[in-house]
Amino acid sequence: MSRVIQSDEFRDLCQRLQRQPAKDGTGDWPAQQLQWLGDAGGWRWNMPQSCGGLGCSSVEMLQIYRDLSACCLTTAFVLTQRNAACQRLLQAREGVVSTQLLQDLAAGRVMATVGISHLTTSRQYLANPAVLAEPVAGGWVLTGTVPWATGAASSQLLVTGATTESGLQLLAVVPLPQDAVSVGVPAELLGLSAACTSEVRLSGVYVLEGDVLQGPAERVLSGGSGSAPAAGSLSTSAVALGFAEGALAGFSQEAELRGELVPYVQRLRQESRELWEQLLRSANGVGELTAEQLRGRSNSLALRTAQAWLAATRGAGYQRIHPASRAVRESLFFLVWSCPQAVLEWQLQELTMD
Ligand SMILES: Cc1cc2nc3c(=O)[nH]c(=O)nc-3n(C[C@H](O)[C@H](O)[C@H](O)COP(=O)(O)OP(=O)(O)OC[C@H]3O[C@@H](n4cnc5c(N)ncnc54)[C@H](O)[C@@H]3O)c2cc1C
Numbered sequence: 200m201s202r203v204i205q206s207d208e209f210r211d212l213c214q215r216l217q218r219q220p221a222k223d224g225t226g227d228w229p230a231q232q233l234q235w236l237g238d239a240g241g242w243r244w245n246m247p248q249s250c251g252g253l254g255c256s257s258v259e260m261l262q263i264y265r266d267l268s269a270c271c272l273t274t275a276f277v278l279t280q281r282n283a284a285c286q287r288l289l290q291a292r293e294g295v296v297s298t299q300l301l302q303d304l305a306a307g308r309v310m311a312t313v314g315i316s317h318l319t320t321s322r323q324y325l326a327n328p329a330v331l332a333e334p335v336a337g338g339w340v341l342t343g344t345v346p347w348a349t350g351a352a353s354s355q356l357l358v359t360g361a362t363t364e365s366g367l368q369l370l371a372v373v374p375l376p377q378d379a380v381s382v383g384v385p386a387e388l389l390g391l392s393a394a395c396t397s398e399v400r401l402s403g404v405y406v407l408e409g410d411v412l413q414g415p416a417e418r419v420l421s422g423g424s425g426s427a428p429a430a431g432s433l434s435t436s437a438v439a440l441g442f443a444e445g446a447l448a449g450f451s452q453e454a455e456l457r458g459e460l461v462p463y464v465q466r467l468r469q470e471s472r473e474l475w476e477q478l479l480r481s482a483n484g485v486g487e488l489t490a491e492q493l494r495g496r497s498n499s500l501a502l503r504t505a506q507a508w509l510a511a512t513r514g515a516g517y518q519r520i521h522p523a524s525r526a527v528r529e530s531l532f533f534l535v536w537s538c539p540q541a542v543l544e545w546q547l548q549e550l551t552m553d
Contacts, residue, residue: 201259221273250301268441284311314348328362369414390529439497495545
């Protein structure tokens with residue numbers, strides 16, 4: 200089991216997040232919750248020891264994502280996007296990313312995020328790339344709109360992607376703020392609005408060759424490791440399973456008052472346990488399910504658990520301020536976030552009872 204989740208600091212963090220999860224409106228950036236995360240060493244977990252990090256393994260990171268998501272999905276989600284950016288910086292070609300920058304990230308002095316979905320899951324049907332990369336002396340010029348970037352307004356670095364005229368992709372790091380970059384107003388969403396996800400417009404952003412992390416190449420994101428929160432990866436399933444655990448905790452509190460609910464809580468708990476074991480087997484390379492199948496099943500559990508909790512709490516739970524109501528809204532996030540085509544199809548089949 201992870202050293203981190205056994206530590207007093209981590210337990211303390213979870214208790215604080217449980218007592219005071221992030222709010223859920225736009226403009227409610229969870230500064231306090233992220234401060235607690237930093238105080239518990241959260242910026243160091245995924246970073247290598249050589250730059251002041253803790254060097255947690257990918258399995259440890261899965262446990263961390265699960266436990267945090269059970270307490271506060273918004274905080275856990277912001278961390279996954281920051282960690283995805285760090286992972287891409289760590290995987291960059293040698294010499295591109297300085298040790299100083301990695302140390303700043305591990306110490307929480309610099310915040311980073313990713314806006315890369317337009318290379319995999321967003322805007323794939325458009326004839327023209329969402330962000331075009333044109334070669335110029337000494338580097339590239341990026342023009343277009345990054346459709347989704349969580350916490351961009353609070354970040355100093357955006358790891359983003361662009362596509363060349365010939366269809367090759369590159370991954371680059373864009374410092375924020377700068378004149379050629381405009382971070383849009385955070386979108387008002389069904390849930391997780393406080394994560395402040397917005398469009399980012401790039402109006403001829405000059406990227407030095409030395410700031411290109413990877414590419415130009417075909418499908419530049421396909422080489423991501425298992426620990427990076429990449430599209431449909433095990434990390435995204437760990438977040439969904441953790442969220443389901445959080446909803447299950449709410450549902451079981453209800454069952455403490457009403458014994459007739461207990462069998463339903465037990466059934467969901469059993470499913471959650473089995474899926475978590477499957478996920479760990481997959482993380483250790485001996486799983487029977489693909490990452491997409493695991494994600495589909497984890498999504499399904501997250502959605503059904505939140506709805507079971509709502510059904511049990513009846514009309515009272517349907518009031519907007521009730522935590523079951525919030526859980527149902529937040530559970531819908533898993534239907535759209537980081538879902539590759541195979542996961543989307545799995546979900547549509549389940550929803551249409553095929
Ligand atoms: C809360 C939240 C936070 C996120 N944060 C990040 C982040 O920090 N970084 C990041 O990289 N990504 C992020 N994402 C993006 C996410 O991972 C997915 O890429 C995104 O949800 C895909 O949705 P989309 O609307 O962009 O998809 P699209 O496929 O672009 O669909 C957009 C719309 O286009 C239309 N459409 C779709 N397909 C077709 C078609 N074939 N023909 C015609 N019309 C079509 C539909 O009407 C659809 O509603 C976030 C998403 C959410 C919801």
